Amino acid sequence: MKTTKHPTFTGPLAGIKVVDLSKILAGPYATMSLADLGADVTKVEHPDGGDPTRSWGPPVEGTDATYYLAINRGKKSVTIDLKSVEGQEIVHRMLEEADVLVENFRPGSGLQRTFDYKVLSERYPKLVILHISAFGDHGPLRDEPGYDMIAQAAGGLMSLTGEPGGAPLKAGFAMGDLGASLFGIIGLLAALVERSRTGRGQYVTTSLYECQLALHVNWATNYFADGVRPGPLGSGHPNLVPYQAYQARDGYFVIAVGNDAMWQKLCAAIGRPDLGADASLLANNGRLANRERLNGELEKSLKAKTVAQWCGLFAERGVPASPIRSLDEVYAHPHTQALGMVQIADHPVIGDLKQVAFPVNFRGRRPEVRTAPPMLGADNDTVLPNYSPLPTA
Incomplete structure (x- = not known):
């Protein structure tokens, strides 16, 4: 298997080492963003199949589903069985020099107990730990399993999405997962800033459910003010009119007054x-x-x-008005091209792989996509020998 190269990159997070024990979307999207910002991210995957999103296809390019390819660039991939004693020892060796740990272990699970944050915080006092869960570490829903659509339903988004009187709809984007990822990044970066003053890391937690509530914004304050249960308005706005999609002679477009x-x-x-x-x-x-x-x-x-x-x-x-563009129109649009939002990664099997770039510029420059999403275990030979368990006496 060809090993992915990881060239030196100077970014805002250059020198920050991240151990990624997360999977699916919220955690991997967060760690990909950290990698885009220059962090050194090592993704730990199970030897048998790796991150489940590798098989979330079609579409598939090379050996992996495009879902996985969308959220894992810029990382190294190593395969470790976290339930084995040897695997746990390797991870602890990695954490000795890490700045950040990202995980989304289900609350109360065996892996969360194995990598208990209290023990980790005492053993690695400078470590910043980001834990993302479905419903948070407290409350009656704490132990419930959850995916993005569960969060959209339980957290109210689906009650506000769709046409009045119609069937409930989820948002087109995975707003449960992505909301938790983005708020998690904010908390993690804030903890790193505080660590620069105090020298100590901390345990940062968020959940898909909590972040859904945080994103209600004016919907929630409207409800707090009048006590009226809000419902879906189609493309309409609860506080502004006209502010929605309208039909022209040849299709729909939006007006925002x-x-x-x-x-x-x-x-x-x-x-x-x-x-x-x-x-x-x-x-x-x-x-x-x-x-x-x-x-x-x-x-x-x-x-x-x-x-x-x-x-x-x-x-x-x-x-303010705009056509309602489909994705083919969005990515062909001159404005998208002018912003440099699509970059190319060199994948060892696929070749040129298009990626949507990080959407923030620094000193007028967008962080470059450094490396393609790694193939499963691509960096075992170069990374794992550095963290082999210490020989027993």
Whole structure:
């Protein structure tokens, strides 16, 4: 098996060593992001099949599903049986020089007890441990298993997604997993900053459930204020009108009116001065109260032109609007290309492998995709000899 090369890279997290004991999406996405930022990430996988997402296909490229290929670039892969004494000893040797440990062991599981954070914190006082779970380490749902869709359902997102009166829908993106990953990264980086002052690491925890609640934002405060159970609004907004998808002559597009001045610009652009002069629609609270009537009037007018015609006209008037692009259109768009959001990794089997790059720039430069997602155990020969268990006396 060809071993992936890992060239030197200077990034914000250069010199930070990460041991990744996580799998599926939330943990691996977090550790991939750390790798993008320059950290040295070693992914530990079970010898029998590795991370389950390697088989979450089709599509498959080379020997791995594209799901795995999407969230594991920039890492080294070693195969270790974490349930074996020898495997546990190897991981402990790795942790002796690590800065960060990321894991998503199920609360109360054998592996969580084996790698108990209290023991790890005492043994490696500088170690920052990020633990991601489905429902958190406390509460009546603590021991429940969970995937992304379970979090979207249990955490309220599916009650807000879809058309009014329609079947519940999950978000197209894995917002349960990805939300926990991003909040986990924030907590982990904050702990590293604190460690730079105190010299001590800490145990950082988050869960898919907690992060769903954190992302409710205005939905939650609306409910706290009026006590009314919110429901799905399709593409509509709970606090703004018009702010949703509308049908033009040849398809749908979105309009986002964020203030009363924009509303007047919209009315002028569509040739409806009557709507602009309607006293009941002058302010946003009135437009909210008259959502159905207002949308009905807009739908009559907007079918007169194409999506491209309306978007061009609104751009001239300063009214935010956009076509609803599919992924093929997004990745072919000149703006995506200008931002450099798609980069190429050199995979030992696939060859050129497209990757969506890290979405933050530093000093005007985007972190480069350093290496392709590793094949299972690709770095065993170069990494594991450095962490062999010490010989017994």
